[in-house]
Amino acid sequence: MNALFCPSPLEWHTLLEYWLGELDPASEVRTEEHYLDCATCSGRLEQLTALAREVHAVTRESGVTVIVNDQFVRRLTEDGLHVREYRVPLNGSVNCTVAPEDDVVVARLEVPLKEVKRVDMVYTAGQHEMRQEDIPFIPDSGAVVFSSRIDALRTLPSSAVRVRLLSVDNGSERTLGEYTFNHTRHASRGSE
């Protein structure tokens, strides 16, 4: 094969399936023989593994707000991260903060989800409102779990943040639950 040109590059999804061990044995062998012979496709695989590594790092650093699940929260704890978790009952409130030793802050909002087709989540902090549409959820779990971007929490002034979960179906919506986070900025950061 030419040093820098590949006439039939492996697709990104094939490389990802290979990386995650999803290919059948024959496809796995074909993929390996191809990229060992190919600068283009080994370069693609290198890019993909770098992306995987960095997404892992962003997740560990809690660099993005994301809907997660209970199993993921358990894995974070097993990996040695300091996870602060708030469980908020339906239509309830919680006093919360983020301490210097916290790596990840997770909220578990209890909510009935059976028969629900789509859930939107709306945050309100002061005048600021943000809507996240069509969040992933498990109907039988009875909860929505999310991990908040930690640097945003650390700089958040003491205030009330409200979250609403909405069921959306055929253009109409109804509130499933409302939650209030009474956030107190941690004392060690209060004078910053």
Place this chain on the structure above:
Amino acid sequence: MSLPDPETLPDDAALARRVGRAAPGHDREAEAELCRRLAPRVRLYGLRHLGGDAAAADLMQQVMLLMIERLRAGALREPERLASFVFGMCRMVVLDLRRGHARRERLLETYGETLVPEAAPPPSLDRDRLAHCLERLPERERTVLMLTFYDDMPADVLGRELDLSPTNVRVIRHRGLARLRGCITGESR
């Protein structure tokens, strides 16, 4: 600095032929170029099959030493099949490494570590840019990609956790990956 013209670069087989024809150790340039090209690919194989960076680096070093040893000895009759040859060595050495075999010491005594290049630094990504791009993904794509890459989790396992079919996970993952790559490279707005 200008990039080399791919049309004028010797392919891997031509380099392997040069090593085989030269007196042992006399075409260091071809040996080094082969190692420079193939070592990162073997490292990827090692990451996939052995997991950690250290084990992958160990595999890379052993396979490069074996490859040069065999090429110098003229053991590769069809240089066009170099990739298959290397693939076979990768499989064999992975088995050896799993058994804790000590072939490495003998080869290192013979050839020394200088023949094998240091692993090239993997491509770097701007982590702030990546976080920004992750935030711009639709919720489902963000969740699926972050949970996938946190543990290199296959679609069937993640599907069970998220109450989605493996096919659905793959579709969401595929869209999310394309969107994320587009954002990182600036190919999408």
